Amino acid sequence: MISAIERKCERLRFGSLFPDILNEDRLVDSLECFQTLEGHSGCVNTLRWNKTGTILASGSDDRTVKLWRAGEEKHSLDTGHEGNVFAVEFLPSSDDRKLVTGAADHVVFLHDIETNTNRKWEVEGRVKRICTLEHDPTLWWAAVEDPKGVHQFDTRLEEPEAIIQGPETNGEVRDVKSVAVSEAKPHLIVVGFDETAVRLYDRRNFEAPVLTFNPLYTSPLDYHATHVAFNKEGTEVVVNHGCGGGVYVFSVNSSEDPKVMERFHAVLDQPREPVISSQALPHADLREIGSSAIRGKQFNQAIDYYSDLIHRNDPERAFRSVCHSNRATAMLLRRHRGDTYACIRDCVKALEIHRGNSKALFRLVKSFTTMEEADLARKCIQKFKEWFPGDKSGMMTKMENEVNQITNGENHETEPVEGTVDYQQRFCGSTNHQTDIKEANFFGSRDQYIVAGSDCGHMYIWNRDTSKLQGIWRADDHILNIVQPHPNQFMLASSGIDDDIVLWQPLLDRSDDYESRHISDPFEFIEKRREERFGAGFQLSLLRDITRREGQCVQS
Known part of the structure; x- marks a missing residue:
């Protein structure tokens, strides 16, 4: 039986009649918290939708992974990790039965929920991000904070393969912080490090990056990437830079454009x-x-x-x-x-x-x-x-x-150095100093928005068509790290230092006494936060x- 929430979300499915009638800018402006998922007892460090968007997986400092369906907790997995869970992914072609997790304990697990069994791999650093690929359901990749960098796991093999080592700067190998693979162009993999430059590789040859994404005015250690992600078509990459760098969009196809x-x-x-x-x-x-x-x-x-x-x-x-x-x-x-x-x-x-x-x-x-x-x-x-x-x-x-x-x-x-690509768009306003897992993602039916978390606990959305800040929403009482768009509905899931998860969707009709989380004057809010940070x-x-x-x- 379809729940009321599922029926409500179906109306907001991309490509349905509803978004065609209403401008998506209006849908963004109408975003509100429509449900809070409670169940974890620690920071929620990672969120992942399954391919169809019917199940949301969450990983936490409480070392559990929970599966949510239609706003209700359906399963709680004791992962076996001895550290904070930073990464969770559904293994493709497993009927959502198998999950991959990574944590601060230097361990990666492959869980079979149905049989309640798992496989264990040990690495030499914290596992900060995991990504999978529908085209290769036996493989996944992990961003590991150790000198070996990105690890490739294969269910058919006993040991992972270290495929991309962190770059060396000032005699020190930089840690890997984030990794993503393009579903549209599965040969492309992008890696963010503990430095400014983000590197794009071809999975058929890991010897050297195909492109290096780097804002032209910066030095190697000005910023560090806390999250990287492809757009739907695999033609663009969004990067959230820590240390006040801002959020950047780079074009995969712009290497030949005039600098x-x-x-x-x-x-x-x-x-x-x-x-x-x-x-x-x-x-x-x-x-x-x-x-x-x-x-x-x-x-x-x-x-x-x-x-x-x-x-x-x-x-x-x-x-x-x-x-x-x-x-x-x-x-x-x-x-x-x-x-x-x-x-x-x-x-x-x-x-x-x-x-x-x-x-x-x-x-x-x-x-x-x-x-x-x-x-x-x-x-x-x-x-x-x-x-x-x-x-x-x-x-x-x-x-x-x-x-x-x-x-x-x-x-x-x-x-510009040969093979280096400057940014296409830059978005400012959010702050990213206090955590190294803060996300920025594409959002909207055309990837026409960028959504990101912030140290101030608020969710920021920018309009890429106009380069304007579309809005700011109160999402966490401390720091907002995770912002995950639904795969096919106008809906978001967010989490941070709080131990709950917030689900967002447009609320076009609201009662007079409804308490909105939408900041009425975003620029006044930004200036106030900046004054608090830097002082009068x-x-x-x-x-x-x-x-x-x-x-x-x-x-x-």
């Missing part, structure tokens, strides 16, 4: 177009809204606002160019980690759209100066003098003096610096 710095040099080699005049630009009312947000130090709002304007793809080239350069201004002033390079990317794009954007070129000078890239800053200054002679404000002279006081920095790679002194210092620089970062 940002190649595009930078190419656009400066072309002739200038007529100078963009603020008075001649359309949509003065729209531009004023964004400018007002920047003047009010509401940089997150300004970035989201200009992202929305960019997404609209206005037919006026000059206006589109200014939207990119104004978003760059907001990022340059916000000063989150990675914002300076993001500003460079936006300014290059602005000049590609219209080479009469003087402010875009000026902000490139500011960004390269900030990154201590003196040669690149000087190139921009020279081009500014050539394209826009007669700088009456004297700002370029001041910048030239500032550039002359620096030498080229040694901490940033501005020219940091905020005052930042505002003083911004005030000093604002005259140099005016927007159109």
Whole structure:
């Protein structure tokens, strides 16, 4: 007999009539906790749906794995682990009868629930992630924190095979933190390490990575990957970076695309177009809204606002160019980690759209100066003098003096290494400092959203079409680590430090006394959390610096 919950979820199945009628943005905005699953007595470190989405498996610090169906606990497995369970997966083609688990005790188990038996393998480090593949039901892969790295297990063999060793940085082998295999392209496996770079391998040859995903401005140990995942088509990878790195999407197919710095040099080699005049630009009312947000130090709002304007793809080239350069201004002033390079990317794009954007070129000078890239800053200054002679404000002279006081920095790679892919999209707002299992996943019928956990215990969802923050939801009283989209319904399961699991789905009709978990003002929430983290002194210092620089970062 189908339960009420199962009937309700069926209406939200991807590809059904329901999502076709209602815009999925509205479904995301309507997400609420519709059930809390209680049964564990410790942090819930891992969640996995079976292939059909009828069963949810959960692993916990209490060393058990529980199976949930239609919101009810159907089975509790005493795993035999002597440490926190970090990973659980259904073994394909086993009728959901067999589960693979990994834990902090350096052990991997293959459990047969029906016969109540198991097989045991011992490794040399904590097992942080396990992944399986429908095409190879006898195999699975484990991210193990030991020098051997990724292990491949085969039910037909007695011992696992170490296939991908962690890279060596400063004489130390980096631990593996996460691993994922693409169902759509089963020869691809992506691995996240205790360092910034994430590596993509071909399972037919593990000697060297096919691609290395690495934000261009970073150093090897700036961040570490806490989670990696493929999209449905196997064409993109999402990475959640710890140490304040943010959430990134990389394209598997973009290795041949022109790199940002190649595009930078190419656009400066072309002739200038007529100078963009603020008075001649359309949509003065729209531009004023964004400018007002920047003047009010509401940089997150300004970035989201200009992202929305960019997404609209206005037919006026000059206006589109200014939207990119104004978003760059907001990022340059916000000063989150990675914002300076993001500003460079936006300014290059602005000049590609219209080479009469003087402010875009000026902000490139500011960004390269900030990154201590003196040669690149000087190139921009020279081009500014050539394209826009007669700088009456004297700002370029001041910048030239500032550039002359620096030498080229040694901490940033501005020219990509062969085989290295820069990010496609970057999402900020969530925090990832306190745990190393924090997830970020694709969500939506087209993978058009990114969902991630956060140290603040909240769930963040970004809209990839617009690059905007879609919303924030209170999900855990401490830290939210796990966010697992349902395989074929508009539904999520989340867990963290609390010992319960939260199930989320759209609630389009709610009573007046319903207590929503949706944060009404996400930007105010982010700023409050940032102030709590860094303190009022940091905020005052930042505002003083911004005030000093604002005259140099005016927007159109």
